[in-house]
Amino acid sequence: MSASLIITNASLLTMDPARPRAAAIAVDGNRIVKLGSHAEVMAEKGASTRVVDAGGGSVIPGFVEGHMHLFAGAGELSHLQLYGTRGFAELKARVEAYIRQHPGDDLIIGEQADYVIIGEHEPLSRHHLDAVVKDRPILVFSPDHHTAWANTIALERAGLLKGRKLGPGNEIVMGADGLAQGELREGEAINPVRALSREGGRDRLGLVTGGEPEPYPGKAEFESDLRIMAAGLAHAAAHGITFIQNMDGNLYTLELLEELEKRGQLTARVRVPFHFKNFMDLAVLEKAAAMAARYRSPMLSSGFVKLFMDGVVDSGTAVMVDDYADRPGWRGEPLFEAERFARIAVAADRLGLQIAVHAIGDGAVRTVLDGYEAARKANGQRDSRHRVEHVEVIHPDDIPRFADLGVIASMQPPHPPGCHGLPLEPYLSKIGEARWPYAFAWKALREAGARLVFGTDWPVSDIDPMWSLQSAMTRGRWTDAMPDNRQSLHQALQSYTADGAYAGFMEGQTGVLKEGMLADLCVLPVDLENTDPATFKSIRPRMTVCDGRVVFEG
Numbered sequence: 001m002s003a004s005l006i007i008t009n010a011s012l013l014t015m016d017p018a019r020p021r022a023a024a025i026a027v028d029g030n031r032i033v034k035l036g037s038h039a040e041v042m043a044e045k046g047a048s049t050r051v052v053d054a055g056g057g058s059v060i061p062g063f064v065e066g067h068m069h070l071f072a073g074a075g076e077l078s079h080l081q082l083y084g085t086r087g088f089a090e091l092k093a094r095v096e097a098y099i100r101q102h103p104g105d106d107l108i109i110g111e112q113a114d115y116v117i118i119g120e121h122e123p124l125s126r127h128h129l130d131a132v133v134k135d136r137p138i139l140v141f142s143p144d145h146h147t148a149w150a151n152t153i154a155l156e157r158a159g160l161l162k163g164r165k166l167g168p169g170n171e172i173v174m175g176a177d178g179l180a181q182g183e184l185r186e187g188e189a190i191n192p193v194r195a196l197s198r199e200g201g202r203d204r205l206g207l208v209t210g211g212e213p214e215p216y217p218g219k220a221e222f223e224s225d226l227r228i229m230a231a232g233l234a235h236a237a238a239h240g241i242t243f244i245q246n247m248d249g250n251l252y253t254l255e256l257l258e259e260l261e262k263r264g265q266l267t268a269r270v271r272v273p274f275h276f277k278n279f280m281d282l283a284v285l286e287k288a289a290a291m292a293a294r295y296r297s298p299m300l301s302s303g304f305v306k307l308f309m310d311g312v313v314d315s316g317t318a319v320m321v322d323d324y325a326d327r328p329g330w331r332g333e334p335l336f337e338a339e340r341f342a343r344i345a346v347a348a349d350r351l352g353l354q355i356a357v358h359a360i361g362d363g364a365v366r367t368v369l370d371g372y373e374a375a376r377k378a379n380g381q382r383d384s385r386h387r388v389e390h391v392e393v394i395h396p397d398d399i400p401r402f403a404d405l406g407v408i409a410s411m412q413p414p415h416p417p418g419c420h421g422l423p424l425e426p427y428l429s430k431i432g433e434a435r436w437p438y439a440f441a442w443k444a445l446r447e448a449g450a451r452l453v454f455g456t457d458w459p460v461s462d463i464d465p466m467w468s469l470q471s472a473m474t475r476g477r478w479t480d481a482m483p484d485n486r487q488s489l490h491q492a493l494q495s496y497t498a499d500g501a502y503a504g505f506m507e508g509q510t511g512v513l514k515e516g517m518l519a520d521l522c523v524l525p526v527d528l529e530n531t532d533p534a535t536f537k538s539i540r541p542r543m544t545v546c547d548g549r550v551v552f553e554g
């Protein structure tokens with residue numbers, strides 16, 4: 001028997017401690033069949049074997065993206081992109097250029113507007129947006145997507161201009177004139193404006209409501225959604241990603257991916273959760289269990305429940321143990337009461353489901369850990385691999401609890417202020433200097449034995465794992481008194497490959513280059529160990545292989 005694909009003249013970083021390096025790798029079908037020297041691996045060559053010369057570049061396990069939003073990110077690829085925009089004049093120019101290319105009267109949706117897009121001391125308002133475009137609705141999202149800003153016509157049409165009563169944690173910011181100022185915090189405030197779009201919004205249902213599209217999309221809409229999803233998958237494949245852990249979902253998302261798999265277009269393994277919203281009843285967990293039972297293949301699986309415990313720091317919706325530094329008396333409002341969350345955790349854990357909870361403030365992180373502890377007490381210790389998503393601020397007392405409870409810390413190297421070109425403010429003032437050492441505390445968590453998995457939260461941040469590795473390895477300190485959180489190449493890769501596979505219950509199958517394992521890998525044009533990490537952002541994969549198939553070639 002001979003190999004289907006051989007990659008040689010490579011610097012393999014296998015992430016397998018038993019054999020960390022090799023010079024060549026052979027794949028047959030969807031499996032890795034040989035690792036070793038050039039001569040050893042070339043012995044597997046047959047008449048139809050494709051041989052690729054890696055030119056001395058690194059070959060690594062395919063990236064496991066630990067936290068992202070595939071369908072929503074794919075939907076955004078066609079939106080107005082405002083990353084890096086500074087000041088009113090540049091905002092106006094970019095919107096006008098977009099309008100020239102996208103005439104009509106549909107809602108304009110902008111992405112990646114910084115909280116300080118106008119200036120450090122001047123929050124974006126509907127008046128700024130009116131001065132950019134008055135007669136067409138526009139909605140502009142912050143990078144974290146937890147805040148958005150709308151112009152007057154958008155607020156009027158959505159019925160928000162005079163304010164509206166919303167659930168806890170959601171807010172329409174009101175101006176001194178008694179009308180909405182333009183800033184909308186969290187889903188219940190933002191969604192009525194988002195709904196003005198003719199796009200349909202099916203790409204965001206898994207995020208916004210966790211529900212299914214109603215009525216069920218017709219053939220044309222379904223095909224259109226397949227095209228959007230395929231574009232998102234192609235974007236991931238071009239960045240070397242072979243395993244996506246999606247952090248929003250519904251059955252519809254899985255059905256689209258299932259159809260793409262049938263058509264041979266599923267270019268990455270995807271794991272999709274059931275999204276449990278705070279207005280849902282415990283009984284919905286039956287649907288989560290049904291999704292888990294129906295989708296359990298190595299390419300497409302469900303099996304976990306996603307929840308949001310809080311919002312984000314910049315808008316003051318993250319939940320803190322103590323008061324925000326810039327707002328005495330305010331600690332944020334949790335989206336689930338502690339007792340209720342514990343009941344959900346116990347019930348989901350009992351059904352054998354993994355749980356992943358967005359928790360950014362140290363108060364939210366604590367409540368989630370308490371819930372996981374309650375689940376362990378009620379159901380006994382099992383291989384649950386529950387996760388906390390983001391863990392942006394942690395109380396020092398809670399750092400050892402990750403290892404104690406076997407909980408995974410899912411963190412995003414692009415997110416610390418100062419990384420990925422993010423501004424330091426308002427973040428640092430909001431948490432206050434006393435909390436800085438406990439913000440994005442990669443080093444302290446690792447040293448305390450926690451397992452870290454990395455991702456980008458795309459489309460919150462750029463999907464590029466190379467840029468993410470760069471931020472993980474070069475992150476600066478906000479003061480000299482802070483711990484140095486920079487990660488080694490090996491640590492960062494471990495969190496992006498082997499530990500990511502573990503978090504997705506796929507260790508022993510992927511995340512490591514080893515004979516007998518599934519062939520998921522990424523060929524890079526440079527030897528990472530001899531390349532300055534400050535330049536990683538510019539490195540594009542030459543080839544991505546998932547399940548033995550070449551899914552991208554540059």
Ligand SMILES: [Zn+2]
Nearest residue numbers: 067068247457
């Ligand atoms: Zn997310």
